[in-house]
Amino acid sequence: MAASHEPEATLFHPARDRRTSLATMVLGGVMLALGVVVVVQATRLDNGDDVVGAATAPWAVGVLLLVFGALMVLRGRRDMGPWEESTQTHAQDWKRTGVMVAVLLAFALVVPWLGYVVSATLLFGATAIVLGAPARARSFAYGFSVAVIVYLAFDVLIGISLPAGPWGF
Amino acid sequence: MDALTMLMDGFGDALTPTNLLLALFGVTIGTTVGVLPGIGPALTVALLLPLTFKLDPAGALILFAGVYYGGMYGGSTSAILLNTPGESASMVAALEGNKMARNGRAASALATAAIGSFVAGTIGTILLTFVAEPFAEVAVDFTPADYVALMAIAFVTVASLLGDSALKGFASLLIGLTIGLVGIESQSGQARLTFGFPTLLDGIDVVVVVIALFAIGEVFAHALRGGGGGTVTPLRGVPVMSREDFRRSWPAWLRGTAYGFPIGALPAGGAEIPTFLSYATERRLSKHKEEFGHGAIEGVAGPEAANNAAAAGVLVPLLTIGLPTSATAAVILTAFQSYGLQPGPQLFSESGPLVYALLASLYVGNLMLLVLNLPLARLWAKLLQIPAYGIYAGILVFATLGTLASGGGFADLLVLYVIGALGVLMAMADVPVAPAIVGLILGPLFETQLRRALLISEGDLSVLVETKLSIVLWVVAALALVVPFVAGRLRRSARG
Numbered sequence: 001m002a003a004s005h006e007p008e009a010t011l012f013h014p015a016r017d018r019r020t021s022l023a024t025m026v027l028g029g030v031m032l033a034l035g036v037v038v039v040v041q042a043t044r045l046d047n048g049d050d051v052v053g054a055a056t057a058p059w060a061v062g063v064l065l066l067v068f069g070a071l072m073v074l075r076g077r078r079d080m081g082p083w084e085e086s087t088q089t090h091a092q093d094w095k096r097t098g099v100m101v102a103v104l105l106a107f108a109l110v111v112p113w114l115g116y117v118v119s120a121t122l123l124f125g126a127t128a129i130v131l132g133a134p135a136r137a138r139s140f141a142y143g144f145s146v147a148v149i150v151y152l153a154f155d156v157l158i159g160i161s162l163p164a165g166p167w168g169f
Numbered sequence: 170m171d172a173l174t175m176l177m178d179g180f181g182d183a184l185t186p187t188n189l190l191l192a193l194f195g196v197t198i199g200t201t202v203g204v205l206p207g208i209g210p211a212l213t214v215a216l217l218l219p220l221t222f223k224l225d226p227a228g229a230l231i232l233f234a235g236v237y238y239g240g241m242y243g244g245s246t247s248a249i250l251l252n253t254p255g256e257s258a259s260m261v262a263a264l265e266g267n268k269m270a271r272n273g274r275a276a277s278a279l280a281t282a283a284i285g286s287f288v289a290g291t292i293g294t295i296l297l298t299f300v301a302e303p304f305a306e307v308a309v310d311f312t313p314a315d316y317v318a319l320m321a322i323a324f325v326t327v328a329s330l331l332g333d334s335a336l337k338g339f340a341s342l343l344i345g346l347t348i349g350l351v352g353i354e355s356q357s358g359q360a361r362l363t364f365g366f367p368t369l370l371d372g373i374d375v376v377v378v379v380i381a382l383f384a385i386g387e388v389f390a391h392a393l394r395g396g397g398g399g400t401v402t403p404l405r406g407v408p409v410m411s412r413e414d415f416r417r418s419w420p421a422w423l424r425g426t427a428y429g430f431p432i433g434a435l436p437a438g439g440a441e442i443p444t445f446l447s448y449a450t451e452r453r454l455s456k457h458k459e460e461f462g463h464g465a466i467e468g469v470a471g472p473e474a475a476n477n478a479a480a481a482g483v484l485v486p487l488l489t490i491g492l493p494t495s496a497t498a499a500v501i502l503t504a505f506q507s508y509g510l511q512p513g514p515q516l517f518s519e520s521g522p523l524v525y526a527l528l529a530s531l532y533v534g535n536l537m538l539l540v541l542n543l544p545l546a547r548l549w550a551k552l553l554q555i556p557a558y559g560i561y562a563g564i565l566v567f568a569t570l571g572t573l574a575s576g577g578g579f580a581d582l583l584v585l586y587v588i589g590a591l592g593v594l595m596a597m598a599d600v601p602v603a604p605a606i607v608g609l610i611l612g613p614l615f616e617t618q619l620r621r622a623l624l625i626s627e628g629d630l631s632v633l634v635e636t637k638l639s640i641v642l643w644v645v646a647a648l649a650l651v652v653p654f655v656a657g658r659l660r661r662s663a664r665g
Contacts, residue, residue: 019597020597020598020599023594023597023598023599024337024598024599024600026594026598027340027594027595027598027600028340030591030594031340031343031344034344034347037362038347038350038362041361041362045354045359045361046357046359048357050620050623050628051623051628051630052619052620052623052628053356053357054354054356054357054359054361056616057346057350057612057616058350058361058362061343061346061347061350061612064343065343065347068336068339068340068343069340071336072336072337072340072598075334075336075337076598093392093393093394094393096392097389097392097393100388100389100392100565101586104565104569104582104586105586107569107582108569108579108582108583108586109579111569111573111582112578112579116573120566120569120570123562123565123566123569124562124563124565124566125562127388127558127561127562127565128558128559128561128562129558130392131391131392131557131558131561131562132557132558133556133558133559133562139558139562142559142562143562143566146563146566147566150566150567150570154219154570154574158219158220158223159223160219160222160223160574162570162573162574163573
């Protein structure tokens, strides 16, 4: 029985490598940190005379975060052992990710000044190039088409106003 | 018979030109996002939520229901042709469906998936029509304590059944519950987890969380995994089934429906379990066991039917008790709330015509989807030729759009990015996102019902197990917590 289940197992869990277990440990760490924050918050809230009040839910969630955060760290460590296969995230992947974060931050900064269409064109074009689009000019052209269609559909047709630049779109 | 008259009136509302157009728009968008990897129906409905400002409730809900059903059809197309399911419930269809496609039988695989989805979706919708109102009438008598226990079941099952590790499911649920805590606490007016930022006082918008966890997480995980995409198997001709295909498919469709609807309708949620059960059953019953693993048509027909029947089933707890058990259902719940409507037992008595218009639109949408998917299958297959960088760049544009469309500025975009970073970590750690969305939406409701129950009992905790129903529900919740754990242990020890 066990043998016949193998192909399914590999298909459904394609990400069984050390990077996944490392990410599990990091997420566990984040949950521990969140747990501390939520518990500290809980101590500062006032339940009044009630059994269940404003502080109850933060207490429960905070404590559970600490417990499950610790379990996640342990799970990550345990999986590190048997999951030998190691798909490295290469330096270029990190670089690409860094550039994409910068692009997103730049988008948030420029969108009130340049308006939606221009900013979204830049966001699409830059992201596509970072992710391996072969032709730069064409990426921005695609981005412009997507941005214009979105703007026409949402702003003009539906009437949900999107940030307008000095040129009104 | 009452349901039938109401349904006829519902068809009257659903068949107006505007609503027909909205349904067509919905199923088309739904199929598109179902086909494309990285975008799912939950994300799409979240992006379309601003439409609720402009459309009447019936129109908006018909549109969203179309996206929901359409996503299920589209997911199977990419599962079969690309082997990368567009949404998680199509994973099983990818097993046999992609093998069939590689053996040059893509057309049959797509046909059995589309027709099976239609059969199951229609049977599921019929069951939904006649089960929902009687169920709602029972649910009218539910006490706040019963709701507390019901939500406890939903928490446990959603966390332990979605994804492959219960621990990771609970981690996801807790992250959602934590995000749900942010904002002013409604009863005492105290601010929780706002850290003095005014943007956070109203809490974090569900749309922002859905977009951050699904879209941003997906895009960055793609970048960190080195990019790339799957291989698309070309599709020749129009999907058709031979007599033999049909003979082998129809029992699988019906069995899949029989698994899908009841399991979807339980407050246990998700379309994944019934698709797995259906696959296992078909493999056991098939006269062509040797074909399994190499492209057996029953292995596509059954799970696809189960998937669609479960999608209809999930609407039962959503409409009758206001309990969402999938990410898409959770987002649709917020659409109801933005109109001041609260799904639950009263929905049928207070907004009966709206509910039946929605149900009628599901029949119409299913028919549209069959027409869209069979003759136009090659068009959808073409969508898979869009290069990955284009899809992911587009997802980022739409992700930021969701925030801007709800009137957000720089601070709101930052909130999106920070939660997005959490989403990236979750995607990298193989942690399912759906429990977080369900936790985010059900957490505050759970708190409210708990408060309400204790207000009635003046703080006596025994009120939580006062009714027979609540005791039964707590036992079910406990079982749902223990059984998967024990089963996992047994499986592991059997393997070791």
